[in-house]
Amino acid sequence: MPTGSTIIALASPEGFAPRAIIRVSGPATRPMLLDTLGSLPPPRRAQTARFHLESTPPDSGAAFTPTLPVLVLYFQAPRSYTGQDAAEILLPGNPHLIERVMSTLLAVPGVRRADPGEFSARAYLNNKLTLAQAEGIAQLIAATNERQRRAAEQLMRGVTSQRYHRWTDETTTLLALVEAGIDFTDQEDVVAIDPAELSRRLATLARDIDDHLGARAGSHVSDRLPVVVLIGQPNAGKSTLFNALLGRRRAVTSPHAGTTRDVLREPLDLSSDLPGAGAVTLVDLAGLCAHADSPIDSESQSHAAQAIADADVAVFCDPTGRFGHPPRLRPDATVIRVRTKGDLPGKSDKTSDSVSVCALDGWNLSVLRRAIADAATGSASTGVLPRHRRALLQARRRLDDAAALIDQPRADAPELIAGSLRAALDALGELIGRISPDDVIGRIFATFCVGK
Ligand SMILES: Nc1nc2c(ncn2[C@@H]2O[C@H](COP(=O)(O)OP(=O)(O)OP(=O)(O)O)[C@@H](O)[C@H]2O)c(=O)[nH]1
Ligand SMILES: [Mg+2]
Incomplete structure (x- = not known):
């Protein structure tokens, strides 16, 4: 630049x-x-x-x-x-x-x-400006709720940076102690820091990061992609929306209710909608019916219920915009209400927290993609920016790797622990702007508006 x-x-x-x-x-x-x-x-x-x-x-x-x-x-x-x-x-x-x-x-x-x-x-x-302050400005401009505004303010005031610096310092200290054990002891399997002490300090660090990421962080620590299901009555336009989001005809659609029977899963990349948001698994399902008329119906309903119970995000599709109660979801799942077939004249009440889309011509799909990206990264609920969340989860996983190695009776455990801690430091470094590859900077500032 x-x-x-x-x-x-x-x-x-x-x-x-x-x-x-x-x-x-x-x-x-x-x-x-x-x-x-x-x-x-x-x-x-x-x-x-x-x-x-x-x-x-x-x-x-x-x-x-x-x-x-x-x-x-x-x-x-x-x-x-x-x-x-x-x-x-x-x-x-x-x-x-x-x-x-x-x-x-x-x-x-x-x-x-x-x-x-x-x-x-x-x-x-x-x-x-520090990178965090710059991101705080961007987040403040884009904030749509009080939580995001507060998170932006913490970023700008440097509160968030101080936290990241503290975690970086602690990880650096632990790395130094582990490396001291590698370099200065005769016995290769002895770590200079007491294993119980190392374990305790790693656990504290992990807990602090989890707290910062919000209670839902635990479910995202795994490498599994967030699961986003399309739910709604038969014929609500779920499969058409599924195809439109994927940009190709993957699911069969028809004017007849009950077209979809199987559970269809496809990866969907959302990184261009929200920098730092990665891919999700998008799932299309049979429309929800209270009564199953045949064994095939009841089997597809039970597969759908299973997929819904596993979902992180539910896109609740309803062309009337009335939205009844959504089916049973995980308590921490996010629901996005979507008024499908937004091109058709509706007799709907205008629900303020729903987004209208037309899957046939793509109207408002970018708004929906952005909402899905927000919900999937959890940034909507915690205010933690997706780029930060991704780096923190990466650091968190490497800290877990280090912790898991402590009790292993292998000679190279200290080297492996040091390697994991170094990888955790690299991830944290991206947040405090010490390691800021050009493309990271490019992506952060590219989300600003012209004139900022
Ligand atoms: N006008 C209009 N029609 C739509 C739109 N989206 C879907 N449809 C039509 O609605 C009908 C049902 O669409 P599907 O995508 O098959 O609906 P579905 O929810 O998957 O239905 P099931 O699989 O039976 O549960 C089809 O005739 C679509 O062409 C839209 O945005 N506008
Ligand atoms: Mg369908």
């Missing part, structure tokens, strides 16, 4: 508004302000000015350059959000004027439009 260019973006919503804000960051900020305003405002003091718009072709013959009243804030490096020379230009919120100001600014050499999250990425690269 090169930071040598100067980036500009509209930092306020598109459309008409009393005010719009254009944000600028980069080395060409000063010449740009001099060019367009005729003078440089004093740093950090809002100043009114007249912005000289580039003449458009009809005016070009005239010697007259149109100007626009604006309010300008100039921030001198390094005292700015990004750590670079930066500015904010407040102007009337009129899309036509905004575009003319933007094109005047873009005519200054070295200036281009910002990519999503590029301002925050620059702040991070200039050590103005």
Whole structure:
């Protein structure tokens, strides 16, 4: 992510508004302000000015350059959000004027439009923000409930980072103690730290991580993909939705109720819907009936009930939007209510917590995919970001591996324990930004909006 260019973006919503804000960051900020305003405002003091718009072709013959009243804030490096020379230009919120100001600014050499999250990425690269704070900002912008807002605030205030640092320190200490045993004892199978002590400290660490991840973490510690079942009455449109989510015709669909009899399971990758969310197992089932008319029906109903009892997430499909009681689910399962066949005129009550979709043309499927990704990663209920959850679960598994090796009577146990602890550290390192591969940074900041 090169930071040598100067980036500009509209930092306020598109459309008409009393005010719009254009944000600028980069080395060409000063010449740009001099060019367009005729003078440089004093740093950090809002100043009114007249912005000289580039003449458009009809005016070009005239010697007259149109100007626009604006309010300008100039921030001198390094005292700015990004750590670079930066500015904010407040102007009337009129899309036509905004575009003319933007094109005047873009005519200054070295200036281009910002990519999503590029301002925050620059702040991070200039050590103005930690990775966790940057993610906190993104989460705050996207928060849809109080829990997520609180989690975002903890990220931004550094509370979450401190916790991650504590776990990293403890893991580093344990690794050092185990390695001391490998390097400095004559007997290879002796660990410098007392095994009971190591075991106790690993258990404490694991419990702290589980608490942070929420009570449901236990069920996700396994490598099993989260299971997402489509449930609802026969003919609710489950199989059509199943196919639409998968992007191919996997299940047979028909206007006749009772088409699906078997349990169909397919992996569905949701990483493009929510960075850090991985794949889930999507399951299509027979529609739920109170009465089974034949042995085939009762067998497919019992298979469906079994699959539902195993599910982490249930997508409850109902074209009427009325949604009765869902069938018996695991107590910690999440239910997503989906009004299927959203293209058909409905007599439904508008339930606020349901999402309407049309599986035939894909309307609102991205909203549903995002809801599934949120529910499957548990981030909806705990506020822990999917990327964090994934890294913490990874660390948690490696700590478990280490703990399981303690009592094993094998000569290379200390080396294996050290290897597991190192892998746990790598996973935790991704969270505190010490090991931040480019693609991780790219993915985090790419989820920001332009202008942030
Ligand atoms: N208009 C409209 N029709 C839909 C939509 N989704 C499904 N349908 C139609 O609804 C009928 C039933 O769809 P299925 O996907 O087979 O329903 P199902 O819930 O799997 O049914 P069972 O397997 O019998 O339980 C088919 O005729 C579909 O074409 C939709 O979004 N809009
Ligand atoms: Mg079906």
